[in-house]
Amino acid sequence: MAKSLLIISRQAPWSGPSAREALDIALAGGAFDLPLGMLFLDDGVFQLAPNQQPALLQQKNLAANLQALPMFGVEDLFVAASSLAERGLDPDGLGLPVQVLDDAGLTALIDRFDQVVTL
Amino acid sequence: MSILHVNGRDIALDKDGYLVELGDWSEDVARALAERESIELSADHWEVLELLRQFYQEFELSPATRPLIKYTALKLGADKGNSLHLNRLFNGTPAKLAAKLAGLPKPTNCI
Amino acid sequence: MSTLHVISRSPFGDNRLASCLRLLGPHDGLLLCGDAVYALNPGSVTVAGLNTLGPRLYALAEDLEARAISDTGATAVDYPAFVELSLNYDKVNSWL
Numbered sequence: 657m658a659k660s661l662l663i664i665s666r667q668a669p670w671s672g673p674s675a676r677e678a679l680d681i682a683l684a685g686g687a688f689d690l691p692l693g694m695l696f697l698d699d700g701v702f703q704l705a706p707n708q709q710p711a712l713l714q715q716k717n718l719a720a721n722l723q724a725l726p727m728f729g730v731e732d733l734f735v736a737a738s739s740l741a742e743r744g745l746d747p748d749g750l751g752l753p754v755q756v757l758d759d760a761g762l763t764a765l766i767d768r769f770d771q772v773v774t775l
Numbered sequence: 776m777s778i779l780h781v782n783g784r785d786i787a788l789d790k791d792g793y794l795v796e797l798g799d800w801s802e803d804v805a806r807a808l809a810e811r812e813s814i815e816l817s818a819d820h821w822e823v824l825e826l827l828r829q830f831y832q833e834f835e836l837s838p839a840t841r842p843l844i845k846y847t848a849l850k851l852g853a854d855k856g857n858s859l860h861l862n863r864l865f866n867g868t869p870a871k872l873a874a875k876l877a878g879l880p881k882p883t884n885c886i
Numbered sequence: 887m888s889t890l891h892v893i894s895r896s897p898f899g900d901n902r903l904a905s906c907l908r909l910l911g912p913h914d915g916l917l918l919c920g921d922a923v924y925a926l927n928p929g930s931v932t933v934a935g936l937n938t939l940g941p942r943l944y945a946l947a948e949d950l951e952a953r954a955i956s957d958t959g960a961t962a963v964d965y966p967a968f969v970e971l972s973l974n975y976d977k978v979n980s981w982l
């Protein structure tokens with residue numbers, strides 16, 4: 657049985673490579689059938705904001721790529737409620753079907769994966 | 776880099792034979808690309824190419840094998856969304872070859 | 887399952903430490919290295935909260951010494967001890 661991996665993505669989408677790198681790990685792992693989860697934390701929650709237009713910044717559409725996660729077998733998607741609340745994002749208006757977790761839920765989530773990496 | 780001649784137009788291909796400009800794709804280009812791979816496109820091929828272009832429009836990336844199978848099963852049913860059917864159509868490397876013929880970039884998460 | 891969280895960024899311009907403390911489990915450990923050891927500076931706003939972790943708080947000795955931070959509540963560890971420490975936890979979460 658392959659070890660499960662939780663990828664914590666905590667960087668905003670358009671300001672650096674981290675958000676893209678976290679997604680690439682998830683897509684690559686998913687393509688090879690690894691048991692994966694992905695958690696959006698801190699500024700990473702901005703990746704889930706609806707109606708973004710990265711073409712204006714000459715960037716690839718990370719938000720569209722994120723939609724492919726379930727197709728790559730990555731269906732365990734989570735977001736930190738506190739990160740959303742701090743940033744004024746509505747948990748019901750996100751661009752991806754994610755489970756919203758409170759802080760205790762985050763601790764329990766990290767606990768149940770074999771490995772964790774935070775980008 | 777190489778050049779594909781289709782209907783009097785020069786279409787640029789990268790070193791692996793994928794379109795450099797995704798906008799260059801047409802059905803004639805797909806036929807010409809398939810010919811280079813010794814494939815004659817049947818209705819079964821076309822519906823998968825159509826599906827791949829739809830996938831790219833939706834997700835803006837090329838699927839690896841697993842998501843290609845899953846997406847095909849979702850849209851065309853399990854009798855077509857399986858590795859046997861797709862391998863048979865696309866010489867055993869459906870993600871790479873079908874993406875090439877559909878005018879998509881080379882999938883990045885493939886062996 | 888226990889996790890050793892590893893942070894290397896200063897908490898005074900970055901929220902990794904704050905986020906980590908929010909989701910730290912009761913059996914988890916925290917190791918500070920690099921500029922993250924500034925969080926242990928006596929009198930800083932971060933140090934009191936960190937000291938409540940007691941024996942679950944570690945810092946890389948050479949990073950403390952290089953920055954002249956002493957008398958901290960953290961257990962100072964050298965590299966061999968860091969390796970041993972990581973083996974005492976089920977997994978290591980590096981906050982890259």
